[in-house]
Amino acid sequence: MICAFCRATALALAVVVGGSAASASTYTLGGANGQSSMYSYVADGVQMRVTGERKSFFGWGSANVTRNVGGLGVKGGWDTDSDLDGFFKERITFSFGTPVKLDNVLFSDVDSDDQWDIFVDGALFANNSSMNAFLFGGIMADTLTVRASDWDDSFRVKSVTTRAGVIVPAAVPVPAAVPVPAAGLLLLSALVGFGALRRRKRA
Ligand SMILES: [Ca+2]
Ligand SMILES: [Ca+2]
Ligand SMILES: [Ca+2]
Numbered sequence: 643m644i645c646a647f648c649r650a651t652a653l654a655l656a657v658v659v660g661g662s663a664a665s666a667s668t669y670t671l672g673g674a675n676g677q678s679s680m681y682s683y684v685a686d687g688v689q690m691r692v693t694g695e696r697k698s699f700f701g702w703g704s705a706n707v708t709r710n711v712g713g714l715g716v717k718g719g720w721d722t723d724s725d726l727d728g729f730f731k732e733r734i735t736f737s738f739g740t741p742v743k744l745d746n747v748l749f750s751d752v753d754s755d756d757q758w759d760i761f762v763d764g765a766l767f768a769n770n771s772s773m774n775a776f777l778f779g780g781i782m783a784d785t786l787t788v789r790a791s792d793w794d795d796s797f798r799v800k801s802v803t804t805r806a807g808v809i810v811p812a813a814v815p816v817p818a819a820v821p822v823p824a825a826g827l828l829l830l831s832a833l834v835g836f837g838a839l840r841r842r843k844r845a
Contacts, residue, residue: 666745668803669736671713677706677724681714689739690802696721697731705732712750713798725751725798728790736786736802743805744778744786750800757795761787780805 667685671692681692694716696705705718708725715725716732726732749758752774760768760776762783768776770791788799 665806666803667806668801670801671709671799672711672750673709675710677708677717679704679706681707681709685804686806688742688804691737693735693737694718694726695733695735697733702733707734710798713800715798723796725796726788726790727797728792728795731790733787733789734799738784738804741782741784743780744783745780745803745805746775746777747786747788747802748775748800750798752797755794756797757791758797759789759791761785761789775803 667688669683669685669690671681671683679693683690683692692707692714694705694707695702696716696718697703698719703718705716705721708715708717710724714734715723715727716734717724718732719730721727721730721732723729726734744762747760749756752772757770757772758768758776759766760771762778762781763785764787767778767781786802790796
């Protein structure tokens with residue numbers, strides 16, 4: 643039997659989820675089985691390209707993105723695991739056509755030993771996280787990168803959700819303007835000084 647409080651909480655949660663869904667765009671990544679050097683998705687007119695990489699002795703190199711109903715993974719070389727896995731040090735990058743406000747990313751095929759490192763615009767945002775869905779709080783991003791943290795991590799990226807709304811570029815610091823009275827005084831004293839100089843020259 644479901645307790646009344648639990649049911650009320652579940653209902654409230656459903657309302658919250660339903661409410662936020664109206665103002666968010668979700669890229670659902672799962673689809674027909676396959677692999678490609680790049681997958682492309684569109685949500686609310688914003689294109690998102692997905693590419694994969696794998697780290698070898700020579701550094702990061704491109705690898706195929708794999709797809710199944712559960713979401714996207716990465717596979718390349720001798721890799722037999724089509725998930726995004728840490729054994730072959732794989733990472734997957736989502737590049738947006740225009741900057742977006744990130745809301746969350748959802749993972750699938752997640753076991754208790756799976757963790758991810760998250761990068762926003764190339765900068766580390768979260769290390770060794772197991773938060774699923776991972777919440778971004780609306781941070782602005784051109785790219786989102788997910789990397790398997792350790793050798794034993796193996797999972798898929800199921801969806802990426804962005805928030806609706808006009809993107810306001812980060813404010814550029816502007817030097818403080820000199821208050822008008824002070825500027826006026828400065829100008830006045832300069833003029834007076836200039837005038838005095840001219841009078842002295844003429845004399
Ligand atoms: Ca893999
Ligand atoms: Ca797993
Ligand atoms: Ca792990």
